[in-house]
Amino acid sequence: MTEALIVVDLQNDFCPGGALPVVDGDAIVPLVNRLLAQASVRVLTQDWHPPQHRSFAANHPAAKPFDRGLVGGVEQVLWPVHCVQGTSGAGFHPGLETDWADVILRKGGNGALDSYSAFFENDRVTSTGLDGYLRSRGVEAVAVVGLALDFCVAATAVDAARLGYRVRVIEPACRAIDQAGALAAGWAAMDDAGVTIERGGVLR
Numbered sequence: 001m002t003e004a005l006i007v008v009d010l011q012n013d014f015c016p017g018g019a020l021p022v023v024d025g026d027a028i029v030p031l032v033n034r035l036l037a038q039a040s041v042r043v044l045t046q047d048w049h050p051p052q053h054r055s056f057a058a059n060h061p062a063a064k065p066f067d068r069g070l071v072g073g074v075e076q077v078l079w080p081v082h083c084v085q086g087t088s089g090a091g092f093h094p095g096l097e098t099d100w101a102d103v104i105l106r107k108g109g110n111g112a113l114d115s116y117s118a119f120f121e122n123d124r125v126t127s128t129g130l131d132g133y134l135r136s137r138g139v140e141a142v143a144v145v146g147l148a149l150d151f152c153v154a155a156t157a158v159d160a161a162r163l164g165y166r167v168r169v170i171e172p173a174c175r176a177i178d179q180a181g182a183l184a185a186g187w188a189a190m191d192d193a194g195v196t197i198e199r200g201g202v203l204r
């Protein structure tokens, strides 16, 4: 069975010092590089927002970062400005071996809607095209790693499972934002979708 490795949003803004830092987000880079070296199909995703993106609290009058709000009719967290197209914060962590990538998938480019999952925007309908790419390559299973475990990694894993892929999330190669119960919700959603979680001793 051909398995693809999907490395989610391992970008400067999600690492310490970035605009929406995930604690220890950079600590996964060496392990992710080892997983890339072993994978047969390799996808990197990049959160890639226009400056006017509606997921930014700054674009909602009176909202503060981490408040909840409506983005394209979907209730979600409103974020600090992050991963703006073309900025250094939107770049990959400098230690990530991006030369491995078969595909670099940019998501979140529609300013009116957010896109956590690598497969669908947050309306759950608009496709990114990744499913078609993976099917064309004969992929039947995916391993998902990266940032943030409770948002884009979980959404990607759940969608992959719904689309019929066998899915494993390699936990030591992920880190979470863990904001307002999001991590517990992410685990529950992944569990319901039939995602396997590898808590992997040897991988650490």
Ligand code: VGL
Binding pocket: 008, 009, 014, 047, 079, 116, 147, 148, 149, 150, 151, 152, 153
């Ligand atoms: C992400 C919040 C906002 C993620 C992206 O990559 O998990 N989280 N945009």
Ligand code: ZN
Binding pocket: 047, 048, 049, 055, 082, 083, 108
């Ligand atoms: Zn984002």
